[in-house]
Amino acid sequence: MGRTTAATANPQRAWLLHGSPRGSLTGSRIPAQCRSNCMNAVPVVDTKAKNNPCVNPPFTMPPVRTLVVDDHSIVCEGLAVLLERENNITVVGSAMTGEEAVLAARQLRLDMIIMDLVLPGLNGIDATRRILSEFPRTHIIVLSACHAPEHVRRSLRAGARGYVLKTAVGAELLRAVNVVTTGGRYVSPAIAGLFVDGVLTAAFPQSPFERLSTRETEVLRRIVAGSTSAEIAQHLSLSRKTVDTYRSRMMVKLGVANRSELIRIALEYDTPQV
Secondary structure, three states: OOOOOHHHHOHHHHHHHHOOOOOHHHOOOOOHHHHHHHHOOOOOOOOOHHHOOOOOOOOOOOOEEEEEEOOOHHHHHHHHHHHOOOOOEEEEEEEOOHHHHHHHHHHHOOOEEEEOOOOOOOOHHHHHHHHHHHOOOOEEEEEEOOOOHHHHHHHHHHOOOEEEEOOOOHHHHHHHHHHHHOOOOEEOHHHHHHOEOOEOOOOOOOOHHHHOOHHHHHHHHHHHOOOOHHHHHHHHOOOHHHHHHHHHHHHHHHOOOOHHHHHHHHHHOOHHHO
16 A cells, blocks of 8 residues: 555546646645645645645635716716725616616626715615615615715615714725625714614604505606696606595595695605605
């Protein structure tokens, strides 16, 4: 019998040391100081393993794949420049509407989304809700000029992990990204006073608008903007009768008797800005 070596005693280890049949382990990815050991099938024994790249190769976390969502191109471009100053962040795309954000989430394998609230069509809160229903491990940080308690509460209830005001400096947004990617939550100090013992929902009652469906909210937003039923029907590809049905349902859910009261309560909760 031939002499048994550490390599031949363990066929799997021998394969790893010698390399694949094509010799892929001889490539430049292997550190020079261990390449000769690999080729000669000599096991590495190092009592200071932390200094041996064969035992502990250097490891870096993959960059945070980030999408920027804002309906202003110049804002998207500026945010991309800011975020990519960090070595651990890669901006993989931008979107200008809620619908585009949902589509991007399906295509780009995102880790992080910086989401504005005021967007054409599907708003940022509903986009957040849709994205997280499909991709619950994606982190979303709202970046908005809206500081009303209602906006903050609805955003966090939709699943956002952070809320940063647009009046903040760039360093605050970067800090928020770092906090959220490590499992935490972040809100701008300017709105932190809205929380009671770290819980915002305890301080404010549930919004009546949470009873509305996404489509009803969109119809309401257009009613407040001054659109007629015919104009809303054309824009949303609905019949006028369907729009009127949505309006009647909203009035029942919100406890109002006519169109004027519907607009008043919407303005009171600042719904058109969401």
